[in-house]
Amino acid sequence: MAQSQLRPPTMADVARLAGVSHQTVSRVLGDHPNVRDETRARVLHAIEEMGYRRNSSARALVTRRTRTLGVVASDTTLYGPASTLFALEEAARAEGYLVSTVSLRKLTVETLSEALDHLSEGGVEGVVAIAPQRSAVEALAELRHPFPVVTVGSGPGVGIPCVNVDQYMGARLATGHLLAAGHRTVWHLAGPEDWQEAADRAAGWRATLEEAGVEPPMSLRGDWSPLSGYRAGQELAGWVGRGLTAVFVANDQMALGVLRALREAGVRTPQDVAVVGFDDIPESEFFAPPLTTVRQDFSAVGKRSIALLLDLIEGRDPAGTPRFAIEPQLVVRASTFPYTADPGAAPT
Amino acid sequence: MAQSQLRPPTMADVARLAGVSHQTVSRVLGDHPNVRDETRARVLHAIEEMGYRRNSSARALVTRRTRTLGVVASDTTLYGPASTLFALEEAARAEGYLVSTVSLRKLTVETLSEALDHLSEGGVEGVVAIAPQRSAVEALAELRHPFPVVTVGSGPGVGIPCVNVDQYMGARLATGHLLAAGHRTVWHLAGPEDWQEAADRAAGWRATLEEAGVEPPMSLRGDWSPLSGYRAGQELAGWVGRGLTAVFVANDQMALGVLRALREAGVRTPQDVAVVGFDDIPESEFFAPPLTTVRQDFSAVGKRSIALLLDLIEGRDPAGTPRFAIEPQLVVRASTFPYTADPGAAPT
């Protein structure tokens, strides 16, 4: 059954046991058609007997294919990046690829460069960079790397192929929802300056207001964290009674902070101020009150990114692979209406 | 500068350009001491000139070291697993290892077995399994694999080396805190039956009550999700006024659901019922009210897991590597006291 752990068995060992040449073993493993059934069975039995496993390094050396992809990400404990990471790995595994991840605390030219070097040392055939900051994508564009790179969440523009959820559309859904509910205007708490997604969401908000003939009010800025939302919420609370009845917050975590600040200021949600978030993190449904938000299809993002990357790696024309404009979806809950549906019965 | 992409340059190409043997190039790359400075400079220049990168497969083939570790995990979009994953990758990278992750939707014998096969095909030298379900660890114990495996969050017992936060201690901190605040007894909403951490937290809760001479009340069970917490919270609300004044919830997400259910039932927190969670997810501080909870040091978990795994891989005696009993920390917020500290000024 098992065998001495001193040295794992090689193809030649298996071949000897099965009474064939090592090449026949290779053919069996490679599902080559021209192997007699009886021979194949004998080889498979020998493989089983010795607990043989093909040496991936030797294989990679001669085929020049490591079947490994790299992912560079940051903020991987946040719901969005974590979901993207998960979707990427799942999609890559479905294609038979292994995924090596590098999670960075900060995305700078230096850390990105080190990450790509590290992945390159590991022999990845291509990399997906979850690089939602503009500066990160620009850094990426400058860096030399011996493999194709695809970005997620960066928007087009710097010439690196990318896959995106349509943030602009999502913001329009959110803002339009509030206008349709009768609010005269909608305020906005934006994400960090440098983030493409924050810019796109702000642009969608602004465009929707302008189309409705409304002058966009001053917009605030946070850093995605609940704390920054809390601080902004304190400021927003001061505008209640002076035209502020609805806020579109650029992500759910900040919306959580806003809700707390409003509550502490004695402002009721949604009666006094309606709030919409973005992301639909699992907790949103249980906020006080449950949060209306915009859901993104991370699974689609993962699949398309991997498809695009593999096109690039295998020299196929990526034109046929769809990428932009993965459509987000509005999820309406109690933070915008006196809405009390039983949780769990909420739309999925 | 760059060179024709037809075939990447090899060590021999670099050697030719530098006028040395391939072995000298290898020595330069390997930081071997006995190379003349002038020679080293010449080689480095040639490397730069050709854009040479060492072929990891060839290197791995001869050294029998891929310098890649595997991680198997599930629920990677949850805060705990995501944090652990991040910490593992960071710790492994610090040791010069690449990390390949497999994220599973469900941990069963089949999926685990496939995951280990997949990682094995990829040539990992060892695997960390984030396997908090008992059934998963048992499955793992049965599976054959040609590399060492370390588990995280599983508790000892099945003979697989493991690293853990002291969940029992964390539960004692939480329960003790409530008793010290004057509550006569503490109810418990436990995590899923099969989870070791859920069992440990329940045991810590029970032991603390028993030591205080209190008969533990009926305990409820959820599945970690906010929804299950909400349902349990509805049930708990029915016991208010009949001895229920404090609840220790086994994680923050369920606590969020409990808070919502209590609020909807007209029960005030903390005045009527105090609530403590577990995990300290970033959102907890902004719940309504901000949640008292137990924080775990995932970074320590990551470092120790990797240290232990590397001990195993390199045949060192792992006895010297500390592993159990990473101590958790109580974070007190408004859900257990009328406590209104400014967020951000909270302990970090």
Next chain:
DNA sequence: GCATGAATTGTTAGCGCTCACAATGACCTC
């Protein structure tokens, strides 16, 4: 019964690297 081609199997030559060892030359020591 033997040529003919297809199916099956074996042989050989690397893939690009590191290791072990050999060779070279500079510098001492007595």
Next chain:
DNA sequence: GAGGTCATTGTGAGCGCTAACAATTCATGC
């Protein structure tokens, strides 16, 4: 100046596998 040591560099083998080609076997058809 012979012999020894050390630093530096080169040579050859081989890691385990796949690709290309060569060799063998086997079933046909006439």
